[in-house]
Amino acid sequence: MFAFIERVGARLPDTAILFLWFCAAVILASVVAAGLGASAVHPATGETVAAASLLSADNIRRFLTDMPRTFADFPPLAxxxxxxxxxxxAERSGLIAAALTRGVTRVPRALLPAVTVFAGIMSSLAVDAGYVVLVPLGAAVFAAAGRHPIAGLAAAFAGVAGGFSANLFITSLDPLLAGITQTAARVVDPEYTVLATANYFVMVALVPLFTIVGAFVCTRLIEPRLGTWSGTLPDAPATETSLERRGLRAAGLVLFATVAATVALTLPAGAPLRDPVTGSLEPFYKSLVALTAILFLLMGLAYGRAAGTITRGEDGVRLATDAMSSLGAYLLLAFLVAHFIAFFNWSNLGVLTAIGGAGALRSSGLSGSTLLVGMVVVTALINLFVGSASAKWAVMATVFVPMFMLVGITPEATQAAYRVGDSVTNIISPTLPYLPLILVAGARYVPGFNLGSLIATMLPFSLAFLLSGTLLLGTFLALGLPLGPGVEAFMTPAG
Structure with missing residues (x-):
């Protein structure tokens, strides 16, 4: 099946042209849906949401007048x-290649897939920075170890996107979803409170499960299909020289100093990277992208200066300019994907899809644990079309949380089922905003790597995560294990 998907994908045109087709398909679907009068009542607001034709005067005007803003506001772009x-x-100074060459000698070859998937899962602490940093790095690490770079890209991508709902720590997504769940629960019980730790035990249990499952899929399914890679790692040194060792030491000192400075800006009460009112670490989390850029820049400059690849200030400027010039393919694809997603939102097809999926599950006649498993599957399907976890949950929670409470299922259990299904299909969704970055990263090592290649590679991860995550949730339900501190899945008759 995976080979068939890849063969079909290989016959498709360039990914940029493919997304032009996708845009045309959404335009056509919007015209048909609007013509048929497709509409639904939004469960959160009570307002009627109707399909909007993208060929209406308002949307044509919006498309033409907002085109620069649609592109500029594309979330991953900045x-x-x-x-x-x-x-x-950092890359063009030689730092990344030298660090990878040293790093792969320290990580046992057999553990490389597991370490890559685990790092991807934990990267959700940095919100979306894992897509930008870890996925390309996973490909480079595998290539440096003599393994197929697409397997490394897939392992990292599976962890970052497919394992986004799992972590050993509370992330910024937890209080966001808990707030939506609490609002929906108070339709039934005005005093109900949902904590950010509502699904903490499930999240933690998913980390080793997805790490093991992801490593197994990578090693036993993906790498045998990919075969032997005959390319070379860009700018990779054959052996470590004395200059490179000196450069790595300089970069290590900069790393230590930067981390120490970040700690000083974050941990003390009243520190700049703490919220001045609540004292939370939200400003720190929001600063991780900037901190990552500064860290790599300083380490790259320090390495280049010590290793002799940067001898004057103009060299650093040239390296940064070269890096930016390599983004041409990404920018074109990002422009098309930004408009594809915008068309989906402007036409209201995404909201109608979510409401329709919720209605289908509501009328399915399922109950108890079966109802929660059904919700996992429906969420995974809707996630193919509506990527935002919070936007999707804002619609679904208003329907499912009160309905499930009335049949004895706690809001926390409903949220847990949603979280299990929410991320597992990110890796095969054409509406994922970071898709252009993943495709460009893959094409760097395998020319012609396209959407079909990516879906064929990632589908085994998606199916494995969906199956194992659902089984884990079923185990929690069957054994009556708490979903979080003091949180049960089912209400007592008194509750």
Whole structure:
């Protein structure tokens, strides 16, 4: 099946042209849906949401007048460009290649897939920075170890996107989803409170599970299909020289100093990277992209100066400029993907899809644990079309949380089912904002790597994560294990 998907994908045109087709398909679908009068009542607001034709006068005007803003407001765009300034200098100075060459000698070959998937899962602490930094790095690490770089890209991508709902720590997504869940729960119980730790035990349990499952899929399914890679790692040194060792020491000192400065800016009460009112670390989390760019930039400059690849200030500017010039393919694809996603939102097809999926599950006649498993599957399907976890949950929670409470399922259990299904199909969704970055990273090592290649590579991870995550949630339900501190899945009759 995976080979068939890849063969079909290989016959497709260039990914940029493919997204032009996608845009045309959404335009056609919007015209048909609007013509048929497709509409639904938004469960959160009570307002009627109707399909809007993208060929209406308002949307044509919106498309033409907002085109620059649609592109500029594309969420990953500024992040990718910012981080690339730092990473570009680090890469072109030789730091990343030298660090990878040393690093792969320290990580046992057999553990490389597991370490890569685990790092991807934990990267959700940095919100979306894992897409920008870790996915390309995973490909480079595997290539430096003599393994197929697409396997490394896939392992990192599976961890970052497919494992986004798992972590050993509370992330910025937890309080956001808990707030939406609490609002929906208070429709039934005005005093109900949902904590950010509502699904903490499930999140933690998913980390080793997805790490093991992801490593197995990578090693036993993906790498055998990919075969032997005959390319070379860009700018990779054959052996470590004395200048490179000196450069790595200089970069290490900069790393230590930068981390120490970040700690000083974050941990003390009233520190700049703490919220001045609540004292939370939200400003720190929001600063991680900028901190990552600064860290790589300083380390790259320090390495280049010590290793002799940077001898004057103009060299650093040249390296940064070269890095930015390599973003041409990404910028074109990002422009098309930004408009594809915008068309989906302007036409209201995404909201209608979410409401329709919720209605289908509501009328399915399922109950108890079966109802929660059904919600996992429906969420995974809707996630193919509506990527935003919070936007999707804002619609679904208003329907499912009160409905499930009335049949004895706690809001926390409903949220847990949603979280299991929410991220596992990110890696095969054409609406993922970071898709252009992943495709460009893959094409760097395998010319012609396109959307079909990516879906064929990632589908085994998606199916494995969906199956194992659902089984884990079922185990929690069957054994009556708490989903978080003091949180049960089912209400007592008194509750």
């Amino acid at each position: 992040m990718v460009i910012t981080v690339m300034i730092g990473i570009g200098v």
